[in-house]
Amino acid sequence: MTYHPLIAFFAEQGVPIQTVTLLLMLPIVATLVAFFRQVVGIKAFGIYTPSIITFALLAFDPNGLKYGIAIFVSVILVGMVTRLALKRFRLLYLPRVAITLSIISLAILIILVIGGIYNRTGLAAISIFPLLIMITLAEKFVATQIEKGSRVAFLLAIETLLISIVGYFLVSWDALTALLLSYPWIVLLTFLINFSLGKWTGLRVTEYFRFRKIFRSL
Amino acid sequence: MLDFFKKSSGLLGMNARNLEYIRPHNRKRGREIADNKLFCKRVLKKNGLGVPALIAKIRTHEELERFDWTALPASFALKPNRGFGGEGILVVYARKKNNPEAWVKANGDIIAIGDIKNHIRNILDGSFSLSNIPDIAFFEERLTLLKLFKPYTYKGIPDIRVIVFNHVPVMAMLRLPTKASDGKANLQQGAIGVGIDLATGTTTSAILGKGHRIEYAPDTRLALSGIKIPYWKDILRMSVEAQQISGLGFLGADIAIDRERGPVILELNARPGLSIQLANFSGLKKRLERVAGLKIKTVERGVRVGMNLFGGEIEEEIEELSGKRVIGSIEKVKFIGKDGKEIEVEAKIDTGADSTAIDTELAKELGFAETLRIFEEKVAGRDVMTELTKDERTALFSEIPDLVDTIPIKSSHGASYRPMIRIECVIDTLTVPAKVSVIDRAHLEYQAIIGRRHLQKFLIDVNK
Incomplete structure (x- = not known):
């Protein structure tokens, strides 16, 4: 692989190539999330959560998708069950989130142990940071549950997962990595794209679907 | 596409x-x-x-503890100040019988002061506000x-x-x-x-x-x-x-x-x-x-x-x-007279009248001044109905230009004839050719009434 002189210079200064790649990928992932929101109409939990989940999925490699999605779904499911269980106690917000986080942590611990019993050592070998990222997803999820209801929260979680998976494929696409390392300036293109997304006033793809029944009577 | x-x-x-x-x-x-x-x-x-009238508001936990619950009416709505999407609203319909410290909700559930206090604590802690910032609870009239x-x-x-x-x-x-x-x-x-x-x-x-x-x-x-x-x-x-x-x-x-x-x-x-x-x-x-x-x-x-x-x-x-077109009981109508002369007036849509009538002045402006003048000259002041035979009348009327027909009118002075002319009425963009009678309507509110004969293509909405 041929590096751009700039990238080569970074590497000489001791910045790992992997770090450079990830930092250059972040604007692209963020742009992807913005595109999904403005043009497609898939909302997800803001921009931070899907971006960070994308990188968490990467950190689960070599079995990124399989384990990542499993952990993600577990977090959401446990989060939903916990809400149902805690609802009748009418607890205040932060203690409630604290309990939810604790239960999710324990649940993941159990999943790892079960994985170990069935010789899925790949699961237990996952480093702690992507796990923590997944667990903190719970706060976003609980907050949305309270504000917009369980159904919306669940939908947003699925959308977040969807965007993260697309992001995962984008970031782990070798050709794109090679392109970025050879021509790092193309990252600047994301500014241009985001500027036009920021001024985009057309209907979103999901809105075409939402309003489909009206078209005939317009 | x-x-x-x-x-x-x-x-x-x-x-x-x-x-x-x-x-x-x-x-x-x-x-x-x-x-x-x-x-x-x-x-x-x-x-x-x-x-809706404000009954009381609770800003802090201290205020909640000191709140005078007897001051509340039998029914009220409790709301978070910065709530959204209708979340966190509690409505009660009546006080529970024999218990001043409990209320009845819409679904019949009983809610006691303890429950209401808990709900208010949740509001104060921001459970229902955007991004969970601390909030104020208030009671308003139901x-x-x-x-x-x-x-x-x-x-x-x-x-x-x-x-x-x-x-x-x-x-x-x-x-x-x-x-x-x-x-x-x-x-x-x-x-x-x-x-x-x-x-x-x-x-x-x-x-x-x-x-x-x-x-x-x-x-x-x-x-x-x-x-x-x-x-x-x-x-x-x-x-x-x-x-x-x-x-x-x-x-x-x-x-x-x-x-x-x-x-x-x-x-x-x-x-x-x-x-x-x-x-x-x-x-x-x-x-x-x-x-x-x-x-x-x-x-x-x-x-x-x-x-x-x-x-x-x-x-x-x-x-x-x-x-059919829907029109009101008063409608703007454009009349097209001789040589394409156009005048728009507010006309009364009158389903009680058989034919359409317009004011003498209006007819003159539409280009029928000459017709009316000759008609008055020959007919007015004479009781043509009794003086002349049918044939004589027909001959008399045929001398008048642009007169298409006449209509007998009975009034306190006895019977007389009114002239009829042919014009076009444009009602709600629809053009209706019409034979209309000309009569002095100067003392009436509307210069024209449109009768049943010319309303066949319309439905009338009296609210309009």
């Missing part, structure tokens, strides 16, 4: 709403009024608009349900959402609480949205929740279209006034109708939702673009423009079904 995109350009999407309407038109002060219910209530009340809405409503109170832009009401919908929405008039939670014809305040099409089209109220055979909303003009006027007071250029005003007090403003919305387009089966963007840039000086004018521009959907539907 191209046609599809062209059509969709009339719809308002989330991107355009935020970028082109909310951002430039809803400034900080307006948003502050919309997001702070107590502030909003105060500002609107100060400006003379009806709002509105009573209008009899008209009773059969359509599951608990709760329906409200009317009016979108106002540039001082013009552009779209409205009636929101009916359902079982699914748990008595809340919120579409996201499953309430019914019913589109409203702005000109008449009559409901048109309806959706359930976020897009399912329905015709009847759930579990009934009650049609949701054709409900005539009372105080309609007042509701539009209040919405436009609320816009002027709040400074929200792109406003969604929520108005409820109380059985005793009439319309009151529940809250103002700086980010009105887009489902109103589904309820009305119409695009909001198209309407917003039509009123943008209009110079609207008064509230009355804004209301009138809105009614004129965005009404008539029902009429169009009737017209399509019956193939």
Whole structure:
């Protein structure tokens, strides 16, 4: 692989190539999330959560998708069950989130142990940071549950997962990595794209679907 | 495909709403009024608009502990000041019998002071506010349900959402609480949205929740279209006034109708939702673009423009079904006389009259001065009916130019004849050739009446 002189210079200064790649990928992932929101109409939990989940999925490699999605779904499911269980106690917000986080942590611990019993050592070998990222997803999820209801929260979680998976494929696409390392300036293109997304006033793809029944009577 | 995109350009999407309407038109002060219910209530009340009366407010946990519960009335609504989407609202209907410390909810559940306190603690801690910032709880009077809405409503109170832009009401919908929405008039939670014809305040099409089209109220055979909303003009006027007071250029005003007090403003919305387009089966963007840039000086004018521009959907539907035009009992009619002379006047649509009659002066202006002059000369002052035989009369009349016929009239002076001329009447863009009689109507309010003979292609709406 041929590096751009700039990238080569970074590497000489001791910045790992992997770090450079990830930092250059972040604007692209963020742009992807913005595109999904403005043009497609898939909302997800803001921009931070899907971006960070994308990188968490990467950190689960070599079995990124399989384990990542499993952990993600577990977090959401446990989060939903916990809400149902805690609802009748009418607890205040932060203690409630604290309990939810604790239960999710324990649940993941159990999943790892079960994985170990069935010789899925790949699961237990996952480093702690992507796990923590997944667990903190719970706060976003609980907050949305309270504000917009369980159904919306669940939908947003699925959308977040969807965007993260697309992001995962984008970031782990070798050709794109090679392109970025050879021509790092193309990252600047994301500014241009985001500027036009920021001024985009057309209907979103999901809105075409939402309003489909009206078209005939317009 | 191209046609599809062209059509969709009339719809308002989330991107355009935020970028082109909310951002430039809803400034900080307006948003502050919309997001702070107590502030909003105060500002609107100060400006003379009806709002539900405030009973008490609780700002802190200390105030909650010291609160005098006996001061509360038998029924009230407890709300979070910065709540949204109808969350965190508690409504009680009566005090429990023999227990001053407990109330009854809509579904019959008993709620004691302890429960209410807990609910208020949740409000104070921000459980129902945007981004969970600490909040204020307040009690306000419970509105009573209008009899008209009773059969359509599951608990709760329906409200009317009016979108106002540039001082013009552009779209409205009636929101009916359902079982699914748990008595809340919120579409996201499953309430019914019913589109409203702005000109008449009559409901048109309806959706359930976020897009399912329905015709009847759930579990009934009650049609949701054709409900005539009372105080309609007042509701539009209040919405436009609320816009002027709040400074929200792109406003969604929520108005409820109380059985005793009439319309009151529940809250103002700086980010009105887009489902109103589904309820009305119409695009909001198209309407917003039509009123943008209009110079609207008064509230009355804004209301009138809105009614004129965005009404008539029902009429169009009737017209399509019956193939007839719907006109009012007073209608602007253009008369086309000799040599294409055109005059437009307000005419009375009179289903009690057989034929059409116009004023002498009007006929003269239409180019029949000569006809009338000769007619007067030859006929007036003489009792032609008895003096002359039928043939003599025919011969006499045939000498008069442009006279097509005559009509015998009986009056206190005995019988006489009035001249009839041929003109064209343009009623609601439809041209009707007509033989009309000419008579002195100077002492009457309208210069012309249109009779049955020329109304065959029309339906008359007396409310118009």
